[in-house]
Amino acid sequence: MSFIRLLVCVTGVYAMFLLWAIAQERLSVPFKHIDGSRSEKFKSPLFMGTCQSALSALSALIYILLRRKPTDTLSQSLGLEHVEPTTDGKAFANGNDHHHHHQEKHHDKPKPSTRYSRKDLLLRYLQCSVFITAAAPFGFAALSYISYPAMVLGKSCKLVPVMIMNVLLYRRKFAPHKYLVVFMVTAGITIFMGMGDDKKKSKHGSGNGNGQTPYANLIGLTYLLINLALDGATNSTQDEIFTRHKVTGQQMMFWINIFCTLLTSALSVLPLPYIPVIHPSEGGTSELMGAVNFVRTHPSIITPLAQFALTGALGQLFIFETLQHFGSLTLVTITLTRKLFTMLLSVVVYNHTLTKGQWLGAAVVFSGISVEAFVKRKTVHPKLVIEEKEKAKIKSL
Numbered sequence: 001m002s003f004i005r006l007l008v009c010v011t012g013v014y015a016m017f018l019l020w021a022i023a024q025e026r027l028s029v030p031f032k033h034i035d036g037s038r039s040e041k042f043k044s045p046l047f048m049g050t051c052q053s054a055l056s057a058l059s060a061l062i063y064i065l066l067r068r069k070p071t072d073t074l075s076q077s078l079g080l081e082h083v084e085p086t087t088d089g090k091a092f093a094n095g096n097d098h099h100h101h102h103q104e105k106h107h108d109k110p111k112p113s114t115r116y117s118r119k120d121l122l123l124r125y126l127q128c129s130v131f132i133t134a135a136a137p138f139g140f141a142a143l144s145y146i147s148y149p150a151m152v153l154g155k156s157c158k159l160v161p162v163m164i165m166n167v168l169l170y171r172r173k174f175a176p177h178k179y180l181v182v183f184m185v186t187a188g189i190t191i192f193m194g195m196g197d198d199k200k201k202s203k204h205g206s207g208n209g210n211g212q213t214p215y216a217n218l219i220g221l222t223y224l225l226i227n228l229a230l231d232g233a234t235n236s237t238q239d240e241i242f243t244r245h246k247v248t249g250q251q252m253m254f255w256i257n258i259f260c261t262l263l264t265s266a267l268s269v270l271p272l273p274y275i276p277v278i279h280p281s282e283g284g285t286s287e288l289m290g291a292v293n294f295v296r297t298h299p300s301i302i303t304p305l306a307q308f309a310l311t312g313a314l315g316q317l318f319i320f321e322t323l324q325h326f327g328s329l330t331l332v333t334i335t336l337t338r339k340l341f342t343m344l345l346s347v348v349v350y351n352h353t354l355t356k357g358q359w360l361g362a363a364v365v366f367s368g369i370s371v372e373a374f375v376k377r378k379t380v381h382p383k384l385v386i387e388e389k390e391k392a393k394i395k396s397l
Contacts, residue, residue, distance in 0.1 A: 002325075009322040013334050014341070016315030021152070021342045022349060023308035028143035031298040040294070042301055045140040047291035048308060049133065050264040055313035057257035060250050063317055067250075079251030082116045115244050122255070124241045128234050129259035133267070134278075135230035138223045141277045145220025148346040149354060152339055153192055153365055154224045155231075165232035177375050184368025188361045195357025223277065249320035340366055 027048065030039035068077040075081040143151060163174055163182060241252060268288040295301055322334060346352060
């Protein structure tokens with residue numbers, strides 16, 4: 001049964017995110033107008049984000065409700081109320097804004113703490129949503145200047161911004177091997193970007209890079225770095241949530257996507273002026289109206305847009321299911337190989353050509369991430385064995 005579950009999880013992650021990657025790359029290139037006279041690019045990344053986050057929140061809610069225990073309240077199922085066992089064996093529900101000890105000693109006042117605080121938890125979710133909402137347009141804009149394989153390779157280097165943001169925001173320290181991994185992935189992406197043969201070609205040949213072909217890689221890489229920095233801030237905040245609050249991956253998925261949907265919906269209906277990357281639609285018109293008009297006049301976008309939203313939502317569920325039943329080590333292995341296959345699939349489907357130097361850079365990057373996975377296997381496995389022994393002792397008491 002466990003093997004079948006793992007097989008389903010691996011198949012789900014691969015299938016959903018490989019299809020998601022194809023749809024994402026397709027959305028970054030021009031679509032033919034309904035009259036066939038011209039082709040135009042879709043310039044509504046916030047609308048894309050709204051479609052995906054709304055479906056992701058809905059799928060997470062359905063998953064939570066199907067898996068909830070009969071004794072759990074809706075607040076507990078959604079992770080807003082933490083049940084803390086006490087020394088006398090009874091459960092203590094804590095959903096207040098401050099965590100208090102169950103038994104205060106004499107006149108000692110408990111220290112104010114945000115641990116298990118509902119207000120702090122929701123604010124952290126909102127913080128993640130702001131980072132995600134801000135990051136998405138930069139990732140989408142980067143595809144106008146760099147190839148999708150370069151984008152995938154850059155996104156594989158998430159460890160670098162995650163480490164930097166953890167150090168800057170939460171003062172965390174890391175093991176020495178992680179700095180080796182950072183060096184390897186940085187060197188690999190540098191080789192990949194520097195050894196490309198894009199100077200003679202204009203990627204996707206579309207409007208944004210007119211007359212700026214020599215600087216296209218630089219612009220695309222800058223957008224990608226901003227996207228990665230915001231991704232790093234998101235991941236470090238998620239680590240902080242898991243450390244401080246007892247929540248599941250599906251609960252986090254639900255609330256972050258709820259906030260993302262609210263944020264992107266609000267921004268989509270506002271008549272914002274033209275803002276490069278963030279709001280590339282025509283100034284004075286809402287992005288929602290621009291997106292609806294584009295879909296009406298370019299009906300060929302409907303299929304990849306629906307594919308992007310649906311596969312992204314279902315893919316997240318498979319990721320959190322893998323994390324829950326098989327742990328982060330298995331998930332790292334799956335996502336590592338998935339990114340490699342995503343890059344290879346993009347090369348095959350969209351006829352990208354990579355130089356020998358770029359293949360070398362990709363190999364250096366994936367070697368660095370493999371070092372991280374190998375070291376994690378050596379350190380995590382003994383910890384899991386100890387934890388299982390401790391659980392067995394507790395059950396025998």
